[in-house]
Amino acid sequence: MRALAVGGRALLLEFGGGDEAQAFHAELLRRRAAGALPAVREIVPAARTVLLDGVEEPGRLAEDVAGWEVPPLHARVEPAVEVPVRYDGPDLAEVAALWGVAPDEVGRIHAGVEYRVAFCGFAPGFGYLTGLPERYGVPRRATPRTAVPAGSVALAGPYTGVYPRSSPGGWQLIGTTDVTLWDPAREPAALLSPGARVRFVPVVREGA
Amino acid sequence: MTDRAFAVVRAGALTTVQDGGRCGYAHLGVPRSGALDPHAAALVNRLVGNRGDAAVLETTLDGCAVRSRGAVTVAVGGAPCAVTVDGRPAAWGTSVRVPAGAVLEVGAAVRGVRSYVAFAGGVAAEPVLGSRSTDLLSGLGPAPLADGVVLPLGIPPAGAPHYDAVPWPGVPRELVLRVRLGPRHDWFTGEALRVLTTRAYRVSASSNRIGLRTEGPALERAVPGELPSEGMVLGAVQVPPDGRPVVFLADHPTTGGYPVVAVVHERDVAAAAQAVPGTPVRFIPTR
Numbered sequence: 001m002r003a004l005a006v007g008g009r010a011l012l013l014e015f016g017g018g019d020e021a022q023a024f025h026a027e028l029l030r031r032r033a034a035g036a037l038p039a040v041r042e043i044v045p046a047a048r049t050v051l052l053d054g055v056e057e058p059g060r061l062a063e064d065v066a067g068w069e070v071p072p073l074h075a076r077v078e079p080a081v082e083v084p085v086r087y088d089g090p091d092l093a094e095v096a097a098l099w100g101v102a103p104d105e106v107g108r109i110h111a112g113v114e115y116r117v118a119f120c121g122f123a124p125g126f127g128y129l130t131g132l133p134e135r136y137g138v139p140r141r142a143t144p145r146t147a148v149p150a151g152s153v154a155l156a157g158p159y160t161g162v163y164p165r166s167s168p169g170g171w172q173l174i175g176t177t178d179v180t181l182w183d184p185a186r187e188p189a190a191l192l193s194p195g196a197r198v199r200f201v202p203v204v205r206e207g208a
Numbered sequence: 209m210t211d212r213a214f215a216v217v218r219a220g221a222l223t224t225v226q227d228g229g230r231c232g233y234a235h236l237g238v239p240r241s242g243a244l245d246p247h248a249a250a251l252v253n254r255l256v257g258n259r260g261d262a263a264v265l266e267t268t269l270d271g272c273a274v275r276s277r278g279a280v281t282v283a284v285g286g287a288p289c290a291v292t293v294d295g296r297p298a299a300w301g302t303s304v305r306v307p308a309g310a311v312l313e314v315g316a317a318v319r320g321v322r323s324y325v326a327f328a329g330g331v332a333a334e335p336v337l338g339s340r341s342t343d344l345l346s347g348l349g350p351a352p353l354a355d356g357v358v359l360p361l362g363i364p365p366a367g368a369p370h371y372d373a374v375p376w377p378g379v380p381r382e383l384v385l386r387v388r389l390g391p392r393h394d395w396f397t398g399e400a401l402r403v404l405t406t407r408a409y410r411v412s413a414s415s416n417r418i419g420l421r422t423e424g425p426a427l428e429r430a431v432p433g434e435l436p437s438e439g440m441v442l443g444a445v446q447v448p449p450d451g452r453p454v455v456f457l458a459d460h461p462t463t464g465g466y467p468v469v470a471v472v473h474e475r476d477v478a479a480a481a482q483a484v485p486g487t488p489v490r491f492i493p494t495r
Contacts, residue, residue, distance in 0.1 A: 006468070007473070010441050042234040046438040051234075053441050120235060120462075121462050121464075124233075125237060
């Protein structure tokens with residue numbers, strides 16, 4: 001792990017890979033819940049880093065965390081969030097071609113994996129989900145769409161995500177869900193928060 | 209309906225409701241938001257007896273006009289501008305009594321970009337995740353003001369200290385931003401770091417609440433390729449592929465994939481809110 005100073009009030013902890021970053025993030029949350037972490041305004045996990053923002057003495061915290069022993073990531077005890085999906089996205093055929101499978105295999109493969117929210121960003125409630133084996137990684141679309149509908153289930157690089165609201169986007173769209181990913185009036189507002197386990201459950205289209 | 213409300217007569221180019229912002233949700237992708245010039249917002253709040261982080265209006269360049277249903281004490285500060293009540297000149301930078309039904313007109317900024325309008329009791333728009341701030345990046349909080357919209361006001365706090373005038377730092381002719389290099393300055397050439405900290409940049413007209421964009425020499429990368437997304441802070445100087453630094457302001461994305469060459473000192477970020485397009489920008493390295 002490397003601790004990089006970000007201005008005078010933040011630290012960026014950088015790890016060799018995503019799993020290590022997620023394990024360290026889980027440890028940070030455990031220690032914060034136990035009251036064993038100095039005041040931190042934001043803890044922001046990302047692809048292979050965790051940002052600690054709004055820290056009084058970042059240098060001191062950097063020294064402290066360097067000595068931590070962090071257990072490897074283990075599955076959470078709470079049940080996985082289930083997201084029902086219709087595998088009917090406009091990029092299904094393209095993804096199938098990239099994977100070298102028949103289009104109706106894409107949903108079976110995608111739904112056959114348990115995911116974990118590695119981090120959020122891009123839009124409130126948009127989770128970057130990891131878990132899909134490396135060989136199923138796909139590039140972003142060469143030309144992003146100007147409007148991706150809310151509820152679109154999508155792939156890019158090693159990640160799966162669900163668009164919480166309509167927005168421009170370059171991910172490959174493989175399906176659609178009716179669940180509400182983001183509702184500020186709900187507690188919690190985000191259906192998917194960092195660390196959560198996620199399962200996609202295929203639903204059959206009416207009339208199919 | 210209560211007379212503790214006002215109607216928008218002229219929304220202006222971009223007028224939003226802002227308070228202290230939405231802290232603690234960056235991990236869900238929710239920007240902090242809040243007044244871009246928090247000092248100005250706190251000062252106008254003090255002038256009407258509010259807490260410093262009560263919700264105010266933040267205008268952009270051409271002000272706004274509102275009609276209050278009931279009599280209310282207001283204060284206009286931030287970017288200096290003409291203030292009138294029912295067409296009669298009123299004071300900028302101190303508290304002003306607006307009679308019931310009168311129109312408060314906040315004129316175009318004479319210097320600077322953003323004026324702030326505080327109402328005794330604060331703007332009582334519906335809070336979202338603990339804040340009444342408009343977040344333009346993710347569309348949270350009240351929509352930017354539109355003509356005809358009615359917004360409620362809160363109850364003025366009793367026994368609050370009252371100030372007649374508060375010091376206002378003014379709008380600098382040059383935006384001097386102290387920066388600390390990192391966390392990704394090693395993604396740039398030594399020459400790029402020298403360019404950043406010695407050459408003149410200018411504020412670009414495409415600046416907004418998300419970022420202060422600059423025009424000037426491009427910064428050359430030493431490391432090609434993509435940086436995996438990582439957390440971003442207020443004041444981060446991010447360098448997109450065109451090489452022109454962007455200083456992240458209140459509505460900045462919470463994670464991003466372009467390298468951050470430096471971070472602006474927390475106390476210098478607010479001045480960026482008042483720098484008009486074309487203002488010279490200098491990045492001064494500090495430790």
